[in-house]
Amino acid sequence: MIPGLKYRDSAQPAKKATQKQSSGVNSKQQYEKKRCRKFQSQWQVDRPWLVYDVLSDVMFCEWCKKEAVQSSFTTGSNHFRLDAVKDHESSKWHKHFAIKYSVKHPDDSLASKSLLMLKQAEYDKLVIKFRTAHAIAKHNKSFKDYNFICMLDKIKGVDIGDQYVNDKAVAIMVKNIAAVTRKEVCDKLRESPFFSLTCDGVTDFTGEELENIYIRTCNGGKVEDMYLFIGSPESTSASNLHLLFWEIFESLDLVEVFEKKLVGFCADGASNMQGCKSGLGVLLRETRPHLVITHCLAHRLELSFKDGIKSAQPKLYAKCMTLLLGLYYLYRKSPTQKAALKRSFTSLNMKQVLPTRVGGTRWLPHTYRAITVLIKGYRAIRQQLETSSHNNAKAEGYARLIGDGHVITYILKLKEVISHLMKLSLYLQTRGLGLADGFHRMNATKAVLQQMESVDILSVNEVLESETYQGIPLVFHGAKPNAKVQDLLAKLVDSMENRFPYTDIVEATLIGSFLNWPENGSDSIPEFGNKEVRFLANKFEEFFDCDLEDMLQEWTLLKAIIYERYQSRITLTWPTVHTQLANHGVQNVLRLLDLILCFPPTSVANECTFSAMKLCKGKRRGRMKTTTLNDLLTIQLQSKSIQEFDPDKAIKLWMKTPTGQQRRLNYTRRTPVAASLNTHYAEPIDVEVLDSNEGVEEEPQVSVSDIPEVENELNGKKLTLDCLDKLGLSAAKESIFDLVRKMKELKIDVNEYLCLKFLILLNPDVPGLENRQAVENSQEKVNSALMEYCVNFYPHLKDKFGQVLLRLPEVRLISMHAEEFLYYKHLNGEIPDQTLLIEMLHSKKK
Template sequence: MFQLMYTPGAIPGKANKRHLSEEEKISAKKKYESKRTRSFQPSWEKSFPWLTYNSESGKMFCTFCIKTSNECVFTTGCSNFKVETLNAHQESRGHQKAAGEHHAKSAPTHSKTSEAANCLLKLKQNEYQKLIIKFRTAHALAKSHQSFNFYNTICRLDKVKGLDVGKSYLNDKAAASFTKAIAEVTRQKVLQKLRQSPFFSFTIDGATDFTGEDLENIYVRTCIQGQIQDTFLYIGSAESATSRDIHNLILKVFEEYGISDVFEKRLVGFCADGASNMQGLKSGLAALIREQQPYCIITHCLAHRLELAFKDAIKTSSTSKLYDKTLTLLIGLYYLYRRSPKMKKQLKNAFTTMEIKQVLPTRIGGTRWLPHMERAINAFLGGYRAIRAQLETGSHNNPKAEGLAKLASDGHVIIYILLLKSVVRHLQKLSKYLQTTGLSLADAYNRVAATKTVLLNMMGRFWGQRSVHLSELFLNTATECG
């Protein structure tokens, strides 16, 4: 009883606690938070409809921001389990914009009642139609190998025609951007084919652009549900033309496109020309590929093999000198009239005077060598009278024309050209057939055998044993093709 004391202001039933200062409160709160373990509360999903929780990662996500690509901590995952964090995110400007877009997309459309919505849809549709016209223009320029500088001209032409192309994206930079977008979409389709195909093969060949830089073209062949497709994949330059650098380029391309596993597990075939850096037995590209894929089938390009067979047949025949004279004549005619406007004008006048259809000499070489040779031979024979007359007339002042006139009047050369036309006519058809899309080795073998039979029959029918030298070309070409 003696311990009972009177305390002024005391309230019965409550202890008289000592008041803490602000610094003591902050220190106590930090100490409490350091020991406290926070966790996700399921009740938060009812208070915040946009909130989702992933138990595997242990993080919270905002569905509105994810759907509208609003970059914030709730799109990558938030682990700060506090109500204050949720309230702060809900009040942020980015989340409110994302929530508005989400509700606008999910809300039912009332086309008859919402005039603002109809106006917005019409505006979007109008812009969409303008972009369609521009995308098609850029695509046409790229497909026809035209400069993007013509893009603005075509857009102005579309305006004259009455098409609405707008006032933006009318320069060459816009055309380049549209073309890149089209190429990216097309590339994704090709990559999808590669992922779906159980196996694939590819072919690679060199090319040179207008600057003289060496480029490598890569085409892939896929087979999906029995349908064979040849598709362009990539064009670019390697560090050098060696097999090792080309192999590194191929691996880099498949790695950048995210299909390295497809290259390692599904590659069954490789095709290229007969160059040493491609088909070399020890250090060629084919040998490097076989080190990783031992069961890969290596194929020498059939069209290249046909051209090599034709050249070998020419070299082994006794008419090789006549062939050299023929090439000299055809190539000389092409460059004579190409580089001399005066001679070209005289040749046109000769066609007009003789009332012959005008056919100017064409180039004998090219990417498709045999078809180019046939076209050059047909152009020479079709305009032979006018060409020879013009050469004999112009030979008085032009030494080149004089030399070509002697070759054009040589009977042995003319007979050889007629013979060569008969051979090349069938070989160029075979060459084009071997370059068709989706061709199988069985079809190619049958076509080669048929062409060989035709050449042998032609040799027996037209020449037989009467002219051994002329028939050698048929026999050697048929043998090399077989």
């Protein structure tokens, strides 16, 4: 019997306790079955990797998806629970790749700022050099001039340093300046809702075909024509030009912009550009049915003039051109005739003017200038020709032409007619001109020419009445001509009407110029522009998010506000309207007007580019590559002036080499490292010895692990690594070699060595430290900089940051052994007392 156990008659066996089921559990399970879980947007707070696909109704991890991690969060998970999100966030692979993606962009990260930070003096030197490089490229100077300018700066006492002062260095600086300028253009193109392009081609003196591209954007009523690129196609066929355009936009990462935002194209009348079946414009319109193709108005004006001349008096015009062009070459190629002409001007006390070329270009201002020069120097030129006609057959022929009354009267008529066409041509060449303004000015010029048909030209009347010009008799063969220019003007106006047809798109764009708007109080105001807005809204409906009725309502409101607020529209500009009416509910119609202004009327800017190209790529620089030519033209045509140029962005871009590493300033190439380490043993190696560069070639990466068997003197005694064996420090020697081997395997570069040095020096455990928090904060910053640097510049080396930090305990262990050995020698009296190192040891022991 068990002691203490008693038996009672009333005792009954115990009943088994029944476990009650929790009603809360059942209700929770039932709730979960009925509950419809959805993705919660607040889960994305502080989780930039979490993405929700609305169409597929799944959430996934963007970082793990890029790294092809096998997980439900890679293919897409519909398990919408916060616990699932947190579980993935704490998973091994997500943490591994989070280090890579959570760091800031190299340009904005702490590591980049720390590594790009230069001493102010060094930065100032770079500013001087980059400003010089910009000025050289801006004004067509040779890269060799950079050496001379740098030498001159040194003589004047300007401190520019000894590095990057050759022509190779300035070539790379120019490349970076052009890259920054080109990036600004590309950014504007990406921000613009639509754009147009103009192009033109030319063959340089080496026989290479070149095509240059300009783009036009319009934002907020502000029109900008910007140079984009110059390249060499395989041929001038439309298909090869289209392929060149595609390659250019692809190289600039603008393919999507090129495909979706192009609304206008303008070029000259060449068949490969404007051909109605296989021209470049037709190829561009195949994927863009809305594309507006424009034949350059300035080129059309020249063709109109030629058409009118040919149908009016072609023979007399040919005589005039023969005289003007012949005089130019006579005095240009004959020094004798040129000297005789100068003597003729001197004898008549006239200001000297030399005949200019006509026919070299198609531009009317050049023809007008040649006629003006002939009229100003008529007396001296005719006197010289008549004097030289006795022994020079060419001079005799030109003397007969310049004394012919029919030729002189026709030249005077041409001067009056071309003066108006020249003004129109110069107006059409204005930067930022709209298509509507161009047609408005063309109509005004036609009206002036029609008024001249019934008016006699006074200078021609005087010649016909006196049969002299500037006091010198003229010879008239046959009947005298009429003082009117009715026939010539009638033919000219007809040719202009044929060359400048009013298409639907031209009529629609006329609302983009305030000069075409009706006056206040006109009965046509309510209906003005409604037809044009309807046509444009239907043609470009893919660029707008509103329907036609809303667009017409906004147009009516815009007209009412403009007529109410602005009494005079002569000086009114669209940027002013955009600024003051931005909040009046007319955004869509203002955007439509931006689209109208985006259509380029001319390709004159491309012609001017070739003039700049000839100054840049001359015979002395005939072997210049197209890429270099493109960089120089980008700086000349698109960068800011010398006074406004800011080199900061170009310097930051230049600081990064093509391999992604940072340039090292103040670098001096040295002979073997052993010679450079022949300094006092107690002095630390200066990091700046390793952190430098010379020239412009890619810098060799100097590794801190390249440690040779060096000799150093300490108190008159030579020390080598072998001396450690004699001193009983063989273990330290082995540790050093093991550390060197590991650092060599990790390929530790100078920047990482610099961070390690800081981490060793920034020790918060030093006794007597007053501001421990500041040291700890600095140590955290260096740690962060080192981590971001390893991730950004060595993404292929996994966990390099951790491996680099593992070297710190090894370095500290070697230092501790050396410190104990040194202190032991000091106590035995084998080392002098009066040294800074011994005093530091005493201070630490205390």
